[in-house]
Structures are given as C-alpha cells and as structure tokens.
Amino acid sequence: MERRRGWTWHGGFTGLALVGLIVGAPGAWAAAGQSLGLAVGLSTWYDSNLLQYSDPQLRELDAWDPVSQPGRFAIESHDDVTFNPSLALTWEGDEGHGRRHSVRLKGDGDYHARNRTVDFRSAGLTWRESFAGGHRLALRGYLLPAYYLRQLHVTGTGFAPGVYERAQFDLAVGEAAWTQSLRRGTQLGFGYQFERRSYTPFFAERTSGTHQGELTLGFTRLPHRAALELLGGYRKSLADGRNLSAGALLSTADVSYHGWQGGLSGRTEFSRRAGLRTGADLAYRLEQRSYDAERPQDTSHFGRRDLKHTIEAGLRAQLRSHWTLRGFDRFESNDARYGGAVTLASDPGSYRQNLVGAEIVWSGDLWARARGAAPPDDEGGR
Numbered sequence: 001m002e003r004r005r006g007w008t009w010h011g012g013f014t015g016l017a018l019v020g021l022i023v024g025a026p027g028a029w030a031a032a033g034q035s036l037g038l039a040v041g042l043s044t045w046y047d048s049n050l051l052q053y054s055d056p057q058l059r060e061l062d063a064w065d066p067v068s069q070p071g072r073f074a075i076e077s078h079d080d081v082t083f084n085p086s087l088a089l090t091w092e093g094d095e096g097h098g099r100r101h102s103v104r105l106k107g108d109g110d111y112h113a114r115n116r117t118v119d120f121r122s123a124g125l126t127w128r129e130s131f132a133g134g135h136r137l138a139l140r141g142y143l144l145p146a147y148y149l150r151q152l153h154v155t156g157t158g159f160a161p162g163v164y165e166r167a168q169f170d171l172a173v174g175e176a177a178w179t180q181s182l183r184r185g186t187q188l189g190f191g192y193q194f195e196r197r198s199y200t201p202f203f204a205e206r207t208s209g210t211h212q213g214e215l216t217l218g219f220t221r222l223p224h225r226a227a228l229e230l231l232g233g234y235r236k237s238l239a240d241g242r243n244l245s246a247g248a249l250l251s252t253a254d255v256s257y258h259g260w261q262g263g264l265s266g267r268t269e270f271s272r273r274a275g276l277r278t279g280a281d282l283a284y285r286l287e288q289r290s291y292d293a294e295r296p297q298d299t300s301h302f303g304r305r306d307l308k309h310t311i312e313a314g315l316r317a318q319l320r321s322h323w324t325l326r327g328f329d330r331f332e333s334n335d336a337r338y339g340g341a342v343t344l345a346s347d348p349g350s351y352r353q354n355l356v357g358a359e360i361v362w363s364g365d366l367w368a369r370a371r372g373a374a375p376p377d378d379e380g381g382r
Contacts, residue, residue, distance in 0.1 A: 102127070106125075191214040
C-alpha cells in the first residue's frame with residue numbers, strides 16, 4: 001500500500017507558531033471596531049465510491065489480485081468513512097457606515113479510516129471587503145498539495161499491459177468575486193476562478209490550467225426567513241496533453257475540456273427559539289463537460305461528453321450562538337458517453353457516489369472591541 005507524503009515538521013511548526021502569535025497577543029492586535037474569531041469544526045461522512053470508479057472498475061477492484069496486477073489499485077476498498085477536522089481564524093474590522101473588512105485563514109484535512117493513501121490537507125485564505133449599499137468584493141486563494149487522484153495507466157490508451165502509476169497533483173486556486181446589491185434582498189454576483197493542477201512525478205501531460213466564470217442571482221428576503229440562489233457558469237480547461245504529437249507512444253491522454261454548469265440552492269428556517277434555531281438547505285447542480293481530445297487512440301476522452309447531476313440536502317441546528325450542527329446527504333451521478341469504441345483502463349466513466357454524514361462547528365470571538373470602546377487598562381494614560 002502506498003502512503004501519501006505528509007506535511008514537513010517545520011511547516012507544521014511554523015503554522016502553530018503563527019496561530020500562537022495571533023491568539024496569544026490580543027492586546028497587540030485589538031483595536032476599536034475589530035475582532036478575531038475562531039471556528040473549530042469536525043465533519044465525518046460515509047463515502048460509497050471514494051475514487052468515483054465506474055461499475056466495471058468497481059468489479060475489477062473487488063476481484064483484484066495484487067500479485068498478478070501489482071500497482072493496479074492503491075486502496076483497500078471502494079467505500080470508506082472520512083473524518084475532516086478544520087480550524088479557521090477570522091479577523092474583522094468595522095469602519096461604520098457599511099464599510100467592513102475581513103481576512104480568514106482556514107486549514108483542514110481529510111483522513112480516512114481504511115484508505116490512508118487518499119488522506120490530504122489543504123489551506124485557504126480569503127479577503128473580503130464590504131461597502132455601503134450591500135456591495136461586496138472577495139479574493140480567495142486555496143492550496144491543496146499532493147492530492148491523490150487514482151492509479152492511472154501510463155499510456156492513457158489501455159492497450160499496453162498492466163503498467164500503472166500513482167497519479168497525484170498539486171492544486172492552486174485563485175478566485176475573485178463581486179456582489180452587487182440590486183435592491184434590498186436581491187444580489188447579483190460575478191465570479192472568476194483560475195485553477196492550476198500540476199502532476200508530479202508522473203502524468204505531466206495532465207497538468208492543466210482551468211478558467212471558470214460564474215454568474216449568480218440571490219434572493220434573501222423570502223417568506224419563512226428563506227433564501228434562494230441561482231447559478232450559471234462556464235469552464236474551460238487546457239491540459240498539456242493537447243500539445244503531444246499524434247504518434248506519441250506514452251501518455252497520449254488529453255484531458256482538456258469545456259462545458260457549462262447551472263444550479264440552484266436554497267435554505268429556510270423552521271424555528272427560532274431562545275438558544276436554538278433549526279432549518280434546512282437543499283442544492284442541485286447540473287454540469288456538462290465536452291472533452292477536446294483529437295487523438296482517436298485516446299479512447300477514454302476522444303469524443304467524450306459527460307453530464308453530471310449533484311443534489312445535496314441538509315438539516316441544521318444552531319445552539320446558543322456558538323454551536324452549529326448539520327446532517328447531510330449528497331448524491332452525485334455522472335453519465336459519460338463516447339464517440340466510438342472505448343477501453344477504460346483507469347479513467348472513470350459513468351459513476352455514482354453517495355455521501356452521508358454530519359458536521360459540528362464551534363465558533364466565537366477570541367477578542368472583540370466595538371467601535372468607540374474605551375482602551376483596555378494596560379493602555380490607559382499612554
């Protein structure tokens with residue numbers, strides 16, 4: 001069984017030192033109209049199809065013999081239980097008259113009960129600016145190192161005998177979003193996102209840059225404290241494999257694609273009592289993907305068209321303003337169609353995946369000072 005590389009000790013020490021510096025010296029950071037919040041969360045869920053394998057691949061995994069097919073799979077089972085702890089620090093500043101700033105640093109990770117090779121850790125940084133009239137600007141960065149995708153065939157065609165290697169990539173995401181208030185309770189949003197996936201040490205032809213644009217329309221003043229958001233978007237991914245010659249022997253896969261996406265999400269509140277609020281949320285997304293591969297020998301992608309449905313439902317409860325509980329059920333179904341004969345050696349095609357789980361989050365201020373508040377005693381007289 002292959003194991004993923006973990007964080008280095010000096011990286012973890014640096015992160016802990018930074019958190020200790022922020023949390024341990026509130027007097028040096030606190031100022032009028034500012035606060036520092038902490039959120040600690042733990043989620044867990046059952047995943048029915050951890051690597052999104054198609055039905056033939058699931059049957060192959062169940063019958064897999066590691067002796068005769070070494071390296072074909074790196075997981076022990078197609079399903080698993082995942083644990084996801086998270087920690088977030090949020091600094092907020094309020095200048096009054098609708099002008100606010102916030103910076104949020106979050107780290108989390110997925111840890112699996114049986115398939116440790118799929119574990120990963122990630123970090124994100126978000127900066128938000130709010131303006132009078134309900135307008136908002138958000139900038140976000142996200143890093144996910146050494147994410148394990150699955151074992152892939154080294155040719156990308158499926159005709160060479162049993163040569164498989166571990167496919168993993170480093171993901172970096174940059175995002176900018178603007179929300180414009182049209183009228184009270186109605187917001188129009190524009191977003192742009194760029195993703196860079198870098199595959200190492202194998203499958204460099206899958207390294208890609210992906211552009212995504214989104215348009216959202218939200219309604220927040222509906223009956224029963226409900227909110228609704230409509231979403232539409234377009235994605236275009238350009239992979240390095242598109243530049244390989246038609247006669248390339250190894251790694252002929254071209255995972256470049258383009259496609260649209262749309263969806264809607266909503267939430268409502270059932271009850272609001274002293275110390276307890278309950279509610280529900282529901283989201284649906286439809287994504288279309290057309291692969292741009294031009295080499296017929298790339299049977300996993302040539303002429304391929306995918307249509308994916310995702311639906312998620314959740315129930316939530318907020319206890320005494322600090323604790324939030326949520327149970328959820330997420331189902332994803334992908335239908336892949338091909339332009340000709342296809343031999344799926346390692347790339348998944350059509351698949352179904354179901355996640356059922358729960359999450360609990362504690363959040364609160366480590367320190368906060370309202371605008372115009374008197375300075376603390378240790379600053380008096382200075």
